[in-house]
Structure formats: C-alpha cells, structure tokens
Amino acid sequence: MAQQTLRQKLEILADAAKYDASCASSGTARKNSLGGKGVGSTEGMGICHAYAPDGRCISLLKILLTNHCIFDCHYCINRKSSNVARARFTPQEVVDLTLSFYRRNYIEGLFLSSGIVKSANHTMDQLVEVARILREEHDFRGYIHLKTIPEADAEIIHQAGLYADRVSINVELPTDSGLTRLAPDKNARQIEGAMGRTKARIIEAKDERKRFRNAPRFAPAGQSTQMIVGADDANDTAIIGRASTLYTAFGLRRVYYSAFSPIPDASAVLPLKRPPLLREHRLYQSDWLMRFYGFAPQEVAQAAEADGNLPLDIDPKLAWALKFREHFPVDVNRAPKEMLLRVPGLGTKAVARILAVRRHRRLRLDDVARLTASIAKVRPFVCTIDWRPTLLTDRADLRGLLTPKSEQLELF
Amino acid sequence: MTAMQNVSLGAHYAVHLPAPDDFAFWRERARGLLQCDVPPDRVSWIEPGGTGDLFASEGPSRSEKRLPAPPADAPPVRASKRFLDLARRAAQHSDPARFGLLYRVLWRLQRQPRLMEDKADPEVRRIEELAKAVRRDAHKMHAFVRFREVAEEDGTPHFIAWFEPDHHIVRAEAGFFMRRFANMRWSILTPRGSIHWDGEAMREGPPARRSDASAGDPVEDLWRSYYAAIFNPARLKVSAMLSEMPRKYWKNLPEAELIPQLIAGAQAREAAMVKAGAREERARPATLVEIAQGIAACRDCPIADCGTRAVAGEGATGAALMIVGEQPGDREDVAARPFVGPAGQLLDEHLQAAGIDRSAAYVTNAVKHFKFAWKGKHRVHQSPTAKEIDTCRWWLESERALVRPRLVLALGTSAARGLLGRTVSVTRERGRAIPLDDGTELWVTVHPSYLLRLDGAARDAQAALFAADLAAVRERLREV
Numbered sequence: 001m002a003q004q005t006l007r008q009k010l011e012i013l014a015d016a017a018k019y020d021a022s023c024a025s026s027g028t029a030r031k032n033s034l035g036g037k038g039v040g041s042t043e044g045m046g047i048c049h050a051y052a053p054d055g056r057c058i059s060l061l062k063i064l065l066t067n068h069c070i071f072d073c074h075y076c077i078n079r080k081s082s083n084v085a086r087a088r089f090t091p092q093e094v095v096d097l098t099l100s101f102y103r104r105n106y107i108e109g110l111f112l113s114s115g116i117v118k119s120a121n122h123t124m125d126q127l128v129e130v131a132r133i134l135r136e137e138h139d140f141r142g143y144i145h146l147k148t149i150p151e152a153d154a155e156i157i158h159q160a161g162l163y164a165d166r167v168s169i170n171v172e173l174p175t176d177s178g179l180t181r182l183a184p185d186k187n188a189r190q191i192e193g194a195m196g197r198t199k200a201r202i203i204e205a206k207d208e209r210k211r212f213r214n215a216p217r218f219a220p221a222g223q224s225t226q227m228i229v230g231a232d233d234a235n236d237t238a239i240i241g242r243a244s245t246l247y248t249a250f251g252l253r254r255v256y257y258s259a260f261s262p263i264p265d266a267s268a269v270l271p272l273k274r275p276p277l278l279r280e281h282r283l284y285q286s287d288w289l290m291r292f293y294g295f296a297p298q299e300v301a302q303a304a305e306a307d308g309n310l311p312l313d314i315d316p317k318l319a320w321a322l323k324f325r326e327h328f329p330v331d332v333n334r335a336p337k338e339m340l341l342r343v344p345g346l347g348t349k350a351v352a353r354i355l356a357v358r359r360h361r362r363l364r365l366d367d368v369a370r371l372t373a374s375i376a377k378v379r380p381f382v383c384t385i386d387w388r389p390t391l392l393t394d395r396a397d398l399r400g401l402l403t404p405k406s407e408q409l410e411l412f
Numbered sequence: 413m414t415a416m417q418n419v420s421l422g423a424h425y426a427v428h429l430p431a432p433d434d435f436a437f438w439r440e441r442a443r444g445l446l447q448c449d450v451p452p453d454r455v456s457w458i459e460p461g462g463t464g465d466l467f468a469s470e471g472p473s474r475s476e477k478r479l480p481a482p483p484a485d486a487p488p489v490r491a492s493k494r495f496l497d498l499a500r501r502a503a504q505h506s507d508p509a510r511f512g513l514l515y516r517v518l519w520r521l522q523r524q525p526r527l528m529e530d531k532a533d534p535e536v537r538r539i540e541e542l543a544k545a546v547r548r549d550a551h552k553m554h555a556f557v558r559f560r561e562v563a564e565e566d567g568t569p570h571f572i573a574w575f576e577p578d579h580h581i582v583r584a585e586a587g588f589f590m591r592r593f594a595n596m597r598w599s600i601l602t603p604r605g606s607i608h609w610d611g612e613a614m615r616e617g618p619p620a621r622r623s624d625a626s627a628g629d630p631v632e633d634l635w636r637s638y639y640a641a642i643f644n645p646a647r648l649k650v651s652a653m654l655s656e657m658p659r660k661y662w663k664n665l666p667e668a669e670l671i672p673q674l675i676a677g678a679q680a681r682e683a684a685m686v687k688a689g690a691r692e693e694r695a696r697p698a699t700l701v702e703i704a705q706g707i708a709a710c711r712d713c714p715i716a717d718c719g720t721r722a723v724a725g726e727g728a729t730g731a732a733l734m735i736v737g738e739q740p741g742d743r744e745d746v747a748a749r750p751f752v753g754p755a756g757q758l759l760d761e762h763l764q765a766a767g768i769d770r771s772a773a774y775v776t777n778a779v780k781h782f783k784f785a786w787k788g789k790h791r792v793h794q795s796p797t798a799k800e801i802d803t804c805r806w807w808l809e810s811e812r813a814l815v816r817p818r819l820v821l822a823l824g825t826s827a828a829r830g831l832l833g834r835t836v837s838v839t840r841e842r843g844r845a846i847p848l849d850d851g852t853e854l855w856v857t858v859h860p861s862y863l864l865r866l867d868g869a870a871r872d873a874q875a876a877l878f879a880a881d882l883a884a885v886r887e888r889l890r891e892v
Contacts, residue, residue: 007637014641032591041592048656049555050667052643053675055652062642072798072835081798100631101638103571103596104559184834259647277647353531360530367532 004087010097012087016067016078017113021226021256025059025108025143028165028221033141039102040109040141042165047108060111060145061101065089065126069115073172073183075231075260078115091130098134102142109143109165110134120151128156131163150194157194161201166221166253169194174242178232195250198223202251222253229280230260235308236279237301240286244297257283282310289317292348293341313403318344321381322399328381329389333362345377377402425479426456429511433580435503442515446489447482452519457511491521494528502542504580510542549579554588556661557600560629571598574625574664580604586614601625632666639667645678696810700729703810707780713803715781715796720745725776725811732889733768734817736808738826738859739779742791750775755861759823762860766882774815778830779804801829812852818892820852821885824859842881845888853892857881
C-alpha cells in the first residue's frame with residue numbers, strides 16, 4: 001500500500017473520531033501565553049470555532065491517534081471486525097497539526113483518543129506522549145482533552161491528568177447487559193474503577209492546591225463520560241437513573257449522550273433502526289433539569305410515558321407540568337425560586353430576573369413577557385397581578401395547545 | 413452659583429465623540445452634563461461621520477465650546493457597578509442611539525439608584541440587549557477570526573486575519589488575542605480599524621479592506637479536510653448550524669465553502685450506510701426453500717464472489733436440535749450438502765456414538781459459502797472474518813426462526829459467533845447452556861476438524877471431551 005499522506009490520515013482519523021459527542025473546551029483553569037514561549041489560552045468560557053452541518057460545534061481538533069483496534073465493540077466503527085480504512089499518526093504529527101491549527105485560530109485545543117493497539121498501556125503511553133510534547137516542548141497552553149483507557153495502569157492515567165485539562169472514560173452503554181453484549185472486551189466494573197480513581201485524584205489535587213500554590217493541577221476541567229443511546233434497549237428512565245448515579249458517584253462534569261447513528265460497515269448485531277435525534281435532545285434537557293432546575297432523577301422519570309421514555313413531541317419540563325397540574329398556576333410575585341424554576345418556559349436567567357424585579361415592584365404579565373423568550377408557553381402556568389389562567393390548567397387539550405406545530409423543512 | 417446658571421434655557425447640546433467606541437470620553441461628558449442638570453432630551457451624541465443634530469449648533473468645535481462647565485459644588489454623579497459594566501459593553505454597539513440611551517438611563521439612575529435591578533424596565537432591558545449583542549459579536553470574533561501565515565522578509569512568520577465585526581469591538585478584544593498568541597506576530601484587519609501585535613506591543617491602525625489581507629495558506633486545505641471528515645452526515649441539522657454560524661460569517665471562513673456540498677451529499681451518504689447494513693428492513697424469508705434461494709443469490713460479503721455455490725442447511729423445520737458448523741469445505745461445496753467431507757464423517761461417527769440421530773436434526777453452517785485460497789491445484793480452507801460471519805448471521809437467524817429448535821449446538825468459534833454475535837472462547841463456554849436472546853439454549857463445543865488436526869494422545873483427549881459434550885447435549889435434549 002502506498003504511503004498515506006498527512007491529509008489522508010487526517011481524513012481517516014477525524015472521520016473515526018466523529019462519534020465522540022464531547023467537544024467542550026470550557027470550565028478549565030485560566031491560563032494564557034504571556035510570559036511563556038508558546039501559544040494558547042483558556043479563559044473559562046469555551047469557544048466553538050466552527051459548526052458542521054450536523055449542528056455540532058467544532059471547538060477542538062478531535063482525532064484518534066490510530067483507528068487500529070484490538071477490541072471488537074459492535075457499535076464502534078473502529079472495531080477489529082470493521083472493514084474501514086486504517087491509519088496511524090505519530091505523536092509528533094498530532095503535535096504539529098494541533099499547533100498549526102491553533103496558531104490560525106481554528107481550534108481551542110486537542111481532543112485525542114485512540115483505538116487500542118498492542119496493549120492498553122502502550123496506547124495510553126502514546127496518548128500521554130502527545131500531551132507531553134505539546135505541554136513541555138512547545139509550552140502549549142490551550143485545552144487538551146485526553147480519552148483514557150480504563151484497562152491501562154493507574155500510573156499512566158495519572159500522567160494523562162497532569163497534562164490534560166479534561167480526561168474522560170466512556171461508559172459506552174447505559175446497562176451492564178448492553179455492555180456485555182455489544183462491547184464484549186469491556187468491563188463495567190473496570191470502567192467504574194478507573195473513574196473512581198480519577199475522581200479521587202482530582203479531589204486530592206484540588207486539596208493540595210489549597211495548601212501549596214504550586215502543586216500540580218490534575219485535570220482542572222474534571223472528567224466526563226459518554227453513553228450511546230438507542231444501541232441497546234435501555235429506556236430513558238434507565239438512562240436518566242444511570243446518569244444521575246454517575247454524576248453523584250464519580251463527580252462527573254458532564255454525561256454526554258450520543259444517539260446511535262448508522263455507521264459505515266455496521267455490525268449485523270446492531271439494531272439498524274436509529275433512535276430519533278430528538279431523543280438525545282430530550283435526554284440532554286432532562287440532564288439540565290437535574291443539574292440546574294432542582295429536579296430529582298425520579299421526578300424526571302415521572303415525566304416519562306408508560307414505556308419509560310420521555311415524550312418526543314414536548315420537552316420533559318412541560319411534560320412534568322402537565323402531569324402534575326396541581327402545582328400550577330404559580331404566582332410569579334410570591335412563589336419561591338424552586339417553584340418558578342418548574343414553570344415551563346421560564347429558564348434560569350428569566351427566574352433570576354423575576355426575582356430581582358420582585359424586590360422592587362409586583363409583576364404584570366407584560367413584565368414577564370419582557371423577561372422571557374415566549375410568553376405563550378408560560379401563560380397557562382403562572383398568575384400575575386393582572387393575569388390568572390382560569391381553568392386553563394384543567395383543560396384536557398392543554399397538551400395539544402402547547403405542543404409545537406411540526407413544520408416542513410425548506411429546501412436549503 | 414447654581415447649576416442652571418451655566419445652562420441656557422431650552423438650549424440643545426451636541427457632543428461629538430472622537431471615536432465610536434470611546435466610552436471614557438462619553439463618561440466624562442455625561443458626568444459634566446448631569447452635574448449641570450441637562451435633561452436627556454437636550455443632548456445629542458454624534459459619532460465621527462454621523463449626522464449632526466438639527467437643533468444643536470453645527471460644527472464640533474463650536475458645540476464643544478458651548479458645553480456648560482459644571483459648578484464646583486455640583487453633587488457627584490453616581491452609577492451602580494452593574495450599570496458601568498453594561499454601559500461599557502453597550503457603548504460598543506453600532507446602534508447610533510446607544511449613547512443617548514445610556515445618558516437617559518444614567519439620568520434616571522440619579523433619581524432611582526436601584527433602577528438597574530428592574531429588569532423589566534424597557535430601557536434597562538434595551539441596554540441589556542445591546543450589551544448582549546456586543547458580547548455575542550465579541551465571542552464570534554474570538555471564534556471566527558482566521559489567521560493566514562505569511563513569511564516576512566526577514567523570514568519570520570506573520571499571521572494576518574481579515575474580519576468583519578458588526579459592532580465596535582476590535583480595540584476592546586485586542587487583549588484576548590494578545591493573551592492567546594503572545595509569542596506570535598499577528599494583525600487583525602477590519603473595516604472598523606486594525607490591530608497589530610509584534611510580540612511585545614500593540615499598535616492600532618486605520619480601517620482596512622479585504623484586499624489588504626493575504627490570500628491562501630496551504631494549511632487551510634488540511635483544515636477543510638478536517639471539517640469535512642468530522643461532519644456526521646447521518647445527523648444533518650442545518651438550522652442548528654445556522655443559528656450559531658450565520659451565513660454572514662461564511663465568506664471569511666475557509667471551511668464554509670464546503671457546506672453546500674456537504675449538505676447536498678449527506679442524505680445520499682446516510683442512505684448508502686443504512687442500505688449497506690439495512691437487512692433489518694428486508695423481509696425475513698418465509699420458508700427454508702426461500703433461504704436456499706436467497707443465499708444462492710446473496711452477495712453481501714466477498715466470499716460469495718469466489719465462484720462457489722451456497723450450501724443450504726439440511727433438515728426439517730421443527731427439528732429439536734440444530735447443529736451449526738463454520739462454513740462448507742471443498743467437498744461440501746462440490747456436493748452442495750453440509751458436513752459430508754472428512755470433518756462431516758467424523759461428526760457422524762461421534763453423533764452415532766452419542767446416540768444423536770443426525771437425520772432428525774437440522775444441520776447448517778454459520779457461513780454459507782466456501783472461503784478458500786488456491787494452493788497449487790487445491791482449494792485450501794480460509795477462516796471467515798468476524799465481519800463475514802456477522803454478515804451471514806442474518807441468514808442463520810432466519811433459519812433458526814423457521815426451524816425453531818429447542819437446542820442449538822455450535823461447533824467451533826465461528827459457529828458460536830454466528831449465533832451469539834460476539835466471539836467467545838470455546839474452552840471456557842463448553843459443557844453448559846448459554847441462553848440465546850429468545851431463550852433457546854446454545855451449547856458450544858469444538859469443530860470436528862480440530863480433532864482431525866491433532867495427533868496421538870492430544871487427539872484422544874480432545875475426542876473424549878467432544879464425546880462428553882455430545883453426550884451432555886443428548887441428555888439435555890431429553891429434558892428441554
């Protein structure tokens with residue numbers, strides 16, 4: 001076979017990496033290149049440098065070091081038995097690509113993952129080597145996200161956390177049985193063990209930095225994970241439950257959901273019916289309800305329908321409100337913050353604004369309208385000094401009134 | 413001396429700002445006017461190049477002179493920190509009415525010190541909207557500036573970008589690029605002014621034109637390749653992209669020229685992916701004869717293209733036992749029947765010894781075509797790949813759905829993979845039942861050809877194990 005050019009390798013290894021959902025570059029320690037020798041800064045807020053037509057942001061150079069893999073996970077395009085083109089970068093090639101993209105302001109940094117070659121330890125060593133060259137030889141101060149391999153030695157994973165802003169380990173599937181069936185080489189306990197160790201290291205490093213100003217940072221942007229939705233038969237309730245366990249047990253910054261999408265050369269074991277992309281969106285919404293709106297996992301689960309899945313036509317917060325109408329309408333002039341956060345159509349910012357205004361005067365419906373994106377959605381669930389939704393919450397067809405009308409796509 | 417003494421009644425004042433983003437200048441003038449008690453409707457704020465005010469006297473110098481001097485005992489002007497933060501941002505907006513709005517709110521703030529907390533007030537809301545638009549524009553500048561590398565005469569690289577912001581943000585955002593690219597020499601050229609950094613100091617320049625920026629950088633080709641490859645055609649969401657990367661930015665983004673063709677090709681690419689694996693969509697065959705015809709015509713994997721014939725299973729629907737081998741061999745391909753070669757003969761001997769009636773069982777293979785390589789005049793068996801077994805699995809599942817055996821016996825790893833969809837170790841799994849998805853029991857043992865490859869004591873030992881496995885299956889068959 002002819003020698004692959006850098007461009008061909010980039011095409012293969014970026015294509016292989018696109019099924020990883022995370023592209024976050026936010027929430028890490030602040031740093032910049034003033035007084036250094038290289039380039040790079042992170043200022044808290046993540047930056048999306050481009051958007052692909054799939055609506056996903058491109059913040060990091062997201063590639064695999066290699067897509068050769070000794071594992072045979074059915075949902076993965078890079079599994080051993082897949083018939084895709086294979087390629088392999090040297091660590092130096094990845095470093096050069098990262099820097100030349102970064103200098104042109106195309107990216108915030110690097111998200112590096114890899115298929116498993118030779119052994120988990122060998123692969124992890126190579127990933128860490130890329131991060132080491134970037135940080136030590138080029139004084140790179142941009143964002144680095146390293147995917148870690150749970151089967152690798154704890155010592156190598158520790159090294160990864162010292163160079164990277166974020167580390168992640170994918171739990172892959174929401175249920176153990178799904179993992180056994182679709183990822184026969186992986187082990188749920190091993191994955192959780194590695195996440196637990198990472199959590200301990202992160203806490204330890206934070207604690208040390210409180211006492212010693214120059215103690216090394218360990219993955220200041222925390223750890224995250226990813227679950228594939230729709231490849232096994234776990235319903236939304238099971239997924240939400242699993243996610244909330246992960247948040248509490250391992251202190252994760254984020255759980256990413258990736259709707260299983262058809263891949264080239266798919267394994268015959270997989271369901272080919274792909275889940276609607278909207279399902280992934282509803283799961284993210286429920287994730288937000290738990291993280292920012294004070295919903296308990298079981299409350300989100302209450303919003304689900306009889307089959308344990310969230311409704312697709314309306315968002316989970318509205319679904320919850322329609323099921324528990326006895327809590328509404330909420331008086332925006334009196335209700336506590338927790339109740340305001342439960343009103344469909346009121347986001348965290350709108351609630352903060354309402355609370356601020358309330359200190360000065362009582363709100364009318366017009367005032368609420370100025371503070372929110374859509375008053376039509378909010379109106380049936382609130383009362384103000386000049387508005388009371390008489391009997392509206394008792395209407396049987398309320399759901400139909402609030403469900404967004406489906407609209408036909410236009411030619412692009 | 414009172415404030416009003418310096419102000420002529422009914423007079424209009426025009427303040428000419430030296431630069432559209434000069435917040436400090438506005439702040440100073442606004443403070444003076446407030447101390448003289450000049451109400452908001454008597455002041456016009458004029459940007460460079462902006463039209464003058466009909467009611468105010470013309471010309472910057474004269475109207476400047478006419479601004480009243482604040483009295484010495486005037487009370488200090490107060491504003492909340494929240495107002496200052498917002499006003500600094502909002503002042504960069506390109507709305508010509510912004511300075512007037514800021515002055516109006518500052519005027520009201522003197523009487524209502526907590527005005528800024530009233531987020532439902534239309535003017536407070538407007539300032540917040542302006543500030544938000546500016547913040548977004550700044551954020552988009554951080555994101556969408558694209559540098560091109562140019563070699564200077566002394567050989568050092570110079571990174572030059574052309575950007576078109578909506579608001580007057582260029583000077584304010586210089587710090588971001590300085591902190592990020594502290595050790596690079598770079599310039600950002602915009603129609604609202606330019607900034608240059610040489611690694612040590614920042615320099616401001618006049619507005620530039622697009623043609624002042626260099627064209628072309630070979631790295632852009634690599635970036636475009638990356639952009640095309642990272643896009644997942646199975647999840648086209650154009651509106652999500654447009655809301656974050658509106659078309660107005662496209663002309664300065666090297667990757668954006670690919671967008672139309674990526675979108676146009678997406679549906680075809682996804683359809684091809686689904687079609688390549690879309691056998692769930694095909695109707696399952698209704699009879700064993702349909703399966704025999706189907707596998708003869710099947711070209712889903714390359715084995716089928718070797719000029720061999722498909723070997724269908726043998727037996728009747730309703731058979732209690734289904735025996736699955738790996739794939740037809742040379743002899744099976746010739747005879748078009750499963751297990752008739754040397755391995756088949758050995759299997760027959762063992763089945764007979766174990767008391768299992770082959771003619772009552774359904775016998776088939778995980779892969780339906782013979783995969784081989786030529787070695788001289790002989791066709792030598794080649795193991796099917798996992799992918800090929802998985803592809804053929806659809807046929808095996810169809811057979812199982814029709815035959816509905818109570819027990820399945822897999823001979824060897826390939827057969828086990830064909831039934832389970834994953835590779836298992838025979839030595840670890842043999843001798844016990846593995847439930848399949850529908851509850852049917854699967855028993856796994858070695859393939860008889862394995863015994864043929866052994867000699868002496870090893871062969872005897874393995875043959876005994878094989879016999880024991882078959883005996884266990886026979887016992888289990890009586891129970892299930």
